[in-house]
Amino acid sequence: MPKRAKELTATAVDRLKAEGSKNRRVMVGPSDCAGLHLRIEGGTKSWALRIKVGEKRRDIGLGPYNAKAGATDAEAAKLPGLSLAEARAKARELRAMAQETGTVISPTVAKTEAVKAQAQAELLEVAKAKTFRECAEAFIETKRPEWKNEKHGKQWLATLEAYAFPKFGKLPVASVDRAMVLDVLRPIWSTKTETASRLRGRIESILDWATVSGYREGENPARWRGHLDKLLPAPSKVKKVKHHAALPYAEVGKFIVELRKRDGMAAKALEFAILCASRSGEVRAATWAEIDLKARLWVIPAERMKAGKEHRVPLSDAAARLLEGVQRVKGSPYVFPALRGGALTDSALTAVLKRMGRDDITQHGFRSTFRDWAGETTSYPREVIEHALAHQLKDKAEAAYQRGDLLAKRARLMADWTTYCAKPQKPSGNVVAINEAVGQ
Numbered sequence: 001m002p003k004r005a006k007e008l009t010a011t012a013v014d015r016l017k018a019e020g021s022k023n024r025r026v027m028v029g030p031s032d033c034a035g036l037h038l039r040i041e042g043g044t045k046s047w048a049l050r051i052k053v054g055e056k057r058r059d060i061g062l063g064p065y066n067a068k069a070g071a072t073d074a075e076a077a078k079l080p081g082l083s084l085a086e087a088r089a090k091a092r093e094l095r096a097m098a099q100e101t102g103t104v105i106s107p108t109v110a111k112t113e114a115v116k117a118q119a120q121a122e123l124l125e126v127a128k129a130k131t132f133r134e135c136a137e138a139f140i141e142t143k144r145p146e147w148k149n150e151k152h153g154k155q156w157l158a159t160l161e162a163y164a165f166p167k168f169g170k171l172p173v174a175s176v177d178r179a180m181v182l183d184v185l186r187p188i189w190s191t192k193t194e195t196a197s198r199l200r201g202r203i204e205s206i207l208d209w210a211t212v213s214g215y216r217e218g219e220n221p222a223r224w225r226g227h228l229d230k231l232l233p234a235p236s237k238v239k240k241v242k243h244h245a246a247l248p249y250a251e252v253g254k255f256i257v258e259l260r261k262r263d264g265m266a267a268k269a270l271e272f273a274i275l276c277a278s279r280s281g282e283v284r285a286a287t288w289a290e291i292d293l294k295a296r297l298w299v300i301p302a303e304r305m306k307a308g309k310e311h312r313v314p315l316s317d318a319a320a321r322l323l324e325g326v327q328r329v330k331g332s333p334y335v336f337p338a339l340r341g342g343a344l345t346d347s348a349l350t351a352v353l354k355r356m357g358r359d360d361i362t363q364h365g366f367r368s369t370f371r372d373w374a375g376e377t378t379s380y381p382r383e384v385i386e387h388a389l390a391h392q393l394k395d396k397a398e399a400a401y402q403r404g405d406l407l408a409k410r411a412r413l414m415a416d417w418t419t420y421c422a423k424p425q426k427p428s429g430n431v432v433a434i435n436e437a438v439g440q
Contacts (some may be wrong), residue, residue, distance in 0.1 A: 010084045014067045016040055028084065033091035038065060047087040053098055062090050130215045132176055132206070133169035136160055139209040159199050163188065173210045178221040182231065190238050197235045200224065246365030249373035253424035258356060266348040268326060269336035270363060273349065275319045275418050277370040277388055279306070280363050284344040287333040296320055296411075311390045314411035318418035370417060378416065384409045 007029035016026055016038060024040040025048075035050035045065035051058065066081025076083065082090065140153050147153060160169070168180045181203060188196045204222035211217065222228065247255060252274070259271055273283040282300055290299050298313040305311050315323070323335065332341035338348070349363040367389060374385045388410050 008084075010067065010069075013038060013065075013084050014069070016045070018042060028087075030088075033088045033095065035095075036087060036091040047082055047090075049091045049094055051095065051098060060094065062087055129172050130174075130210070131170055132173045132210075133160075133165055135173045135210045135213075135215060136164075136169075136206045138213075139206045142209070156202055159195060159202065163199055164203060173207070174216040176207060176216070176221060178228075181222045181228070185228075185232065189232055193235050193238050200228065245361045246368035246372070247361045249369050249377070249420075250425045252366075252369055252373075252421050255358075256421050257424055259352075262352060262356070264352075265326075265336045265338070266344055266352045268322060269344060270349045270352050272319060272322055272336070273363060274366045274370075275316060275322065275421065276313050276414070277367055277417070278313065279367070279390075280346070280349055282311075284334075284336065284346075284348065286335040288328065288335055289333065291315075291323060291335065293320055293323060305390060307390065312405055312407055314407060314414050316411075316415045316418040318422065319414075373417065373420065374413065377420075378413070380409070380413050384413055388413055 006027075008026075013026075013028060016024070018024055018040045023042075025037050026040065027035075027037045029036070033049075037048055037050065039046050039048055047062035047065055049060045049062060051060060062082060064081040065087075066079055066083060068076040068079050068081075068083040068086075071079060076086075136157075140156055144153050163184050167184050168176050171180075181200070184203070185196050185200055188199075200222055201224075204220055204224070207216065207220045207222055211220065219227075256271065256274070259267060259274075269283050272278075273280060276283070276298070282304060285304055286298070286300070290301070291297075292299070293315070296315040296317075298315055300311045300313065302308050302310045326335060329337045329341055334341070334343050336344055338344050353359070353361060353363065371385065371389065374380055374388070375382075384406050387406050
């Protein structure tokens with residue numbers, strides 16, 4: 001029969017010491033917690049249990065020894081280490097576990113796992129406390145590299161600052177629900193439909209990001225399809241379409257004559273935009289590095305185009321002469337710089353129109369003027385006109401076959417346009433219909 005360890009008393013265990021420089025391992029019994037022993041290494045004592053789990057025998061550390069002599073049960077529970085009685089109780093628990101489950105979890109491992117679980121729970125609570133505004137700012141920073149310019153990020157923040165943040169910006173993102181989202185959208189859904197629709201999409205994206213990041217759970221309360229579309233009217237049903245005010249093309253020659261009486265970079269930029277049928281932002285941010293006067297070509301890089309695709313603009317003789325007459329500002333890369341050398345502001349071209357007493361039209365409306373003139377008075381194909389406006393063809397099949405940019409044909413079109421702009425037309429008395437604004 002295997003030799004049984006003598007059952008030691010608490011006093012005997014407390015008196016155990018190392019034998020000289022040798023470490024000791026002393027079994028303390030009794031039989032119902034066989035394998036329980038005290039390791040004595042120098043001046044330290046610790047408990048371990050030798051136990052067979054499956055076919056393997058292993059030693060499981062239980063923790064340091066502490067006699068806890070004279071302490072009450074409540075006091076002993078708070079003291080570090082295990083007394084003899086506590087060690088025996090733990091050994092019995094582990095032996096029972098081994099018999100019932102065929103495995104044993106070390107107390108130290110269990111403690112580590114418990115600490116990890118607690119830490120994860122605390123992190124989860126912190127995550128749930130992250131505010132909607134914090135998530136919005138983090139999302140914008142994450143997506144900023146995808147956006148073409150800084151203005152896009154500012155527009156996101158501006159709409160959130162105006163409508164969403166005052167309602168639930170300081171609340172935990174996990175608490176944002178459908179009622180809160182509707183409370184933000186309903187007051188402006190009919191009066192500022194486009195803004196409200198964009199705001200809804202932005203809130204939806206932020207909440208999606210928060211869910212993926214572990215800051216919230218469940219369905220997105222800002223989702224449109226199958227959700228808010230049942231509670232709000234479709235934007236297309238309530239949106240009041242407001243087109244860019246456009247000048248009838250029969251009046252463009254007279255307007256150019258008046259415009260050329262104006263000095264300043266903004267006036268020249270406006271004329272250049274009209275001659276090239278370009279967007280305000282494309283002209284205001286144009287640099288001399290993009291201009292090749294010898295080749296009569298202006299190449300706008302993809303990152304500055306709405307469609308994200310490089311656009312080549314053929315320069316007519318009138319447009320080239322205008323550029324040749326522009327005085328370059330030392331240290332500024334821009335073709336039409338502001339006074340301090342930076343790019344002109346959004347309102348610079350609009351200000352020229354206001355000074356001319358033309359509050360009834362917009363710079364962007366001249367693209368409509370060009371489109372109406374080209375479509376109604378010339379025989380140029382539609383795709384040539386659309387390419388001149390840097391529009392993507394709506395017909396995907398047609399666009400797939402249209403690989404080139406029709407530069408040669410567009411050069412003739414723009415030459416005809418500038419020739420038309422240089423000849424003020426006589427009033428015909430006819431009403432000129434202005435089509436829907438293009439190029440937004």
